[in-house]
Amino acid sequence: MTPAPPAGPDRSGPPGVPGLAAALPESLPESPLEELADERLRRAGVRLLLKRDDLLHPAVPGNKWRKLLPNLVEARAAGLGAVLTFGGAYSNHLRATAAAGRAAGLRTVGVVRGDELRGRPLNPSLAQAASWGMELDFLGRADWRQRESASVLEPLLRRHGPALVVPEGGSNAAGVRGCLSLGQELAESEASVVCCSVGTGGTLAGLAAGLTSRQFALGYGALRHAPLEAETAALQLAAFGRRTGNWRIDDGHHFGGYGRTTPALTAFAQDFLTRHGIALDLSYEAKAMFGLFTGLGEGILRRGTTVAFLIAG
Ligand SMILES: Cc1ncc(COP(=O)(O)O)c(C=O)c1O
Known part of the structure; x- marks a missing residue:
């Protein structure tokens, strides 16, 4: 069952990105x-x-789709309405997760390396992810190094709600x-x-x-x-x-x-x-x-x- 998209950022599909609002594909076509x-x-x-x-x-080039698709399927199967993942300020993976999550009807949370970015105007890469509904959060360098520890993850999950945690780059x-x-x-x-x-x-x-x-x-x-x-x-x-x-x-x-x-x-x-x-x-x-x-x-x-x-x- 596809979880209903939660209230929050508009998830109806941004203009000019074909295919983004489509449902999650069952499998991927072969690339040329x-x-x-x-x-x-x-x-x-x-x-x-x-x-x-x-x-x-x-919006979701091949290696991102290949890594994200099984994770999105797992998030849905576990009844989790969201995926939380990590990346740098120009991360291809964060943008791809925002796009793929949107297609899957899942909320996405992007945790960005660099607390100094909090409250500052978003760069074009993060602005794109945010426009696709990704909630952004920021970690200082010390927390970033410990990002998969309970002491860093628990406050993030409390702030953003239950989510499947996917490591940087989607590589689990x-x-x-x-x-x-x-x-x-x-x-x-x-x-x-x-x-x-x-x-x-x-x-x-x-x-x-x-x-x-x-x-x-x-x-x-x-x-x-x-x-x-x-x-x-x-x-x-x-x-x-x-x-x-x-x-x-x-x-x-x-x-x-x-x-x-x-x-x-x-x-x-x-x-x-x-x-x-x-x-x-x-x-x-x-x-x-x-x-x-x-x-x-x-x-x-x-x-x-x-x-x-x-x-x-
Ligand atoms: C364009 C591009 N090529 C290659 C890679 C490397 O992939 P991996 O992190 O699986 O080694 C990435 C990482 O996401 C990427 O964005």
């Missing part, structure tokens, strides 16, 4: 796989197939299992290597588990100083009871860490946009694509290889 024609690839003898998860929905066991389909969709493809960007590791964890034994997943870390390998392995353990051996993380292309960029990275992304008409997310996919192009012709990206690259949003 498109070959990229680029002379640098031709010279290196590598074929590159783009897995266009970014095209699945205008249910979210990781939701990303299994990503690997399964690529299992029949010609790709022997699948590349993706890594933030929390949830996408890589699920994707790798869905691949066949002839395929290998290479994640590019977008964060610095984060134990991404251990976190991804822990997510696989939580979701599937084991770590699959078919993936690794390249930590040489974080460009200074989350949200950081360099002139070389922005120039690469701009050139990619000019050549291919695809705007790579600077925090994630641009870094991973830069890493891929830098490694062309070497190691597992050697001549003769077909690579699939996930564009998650």
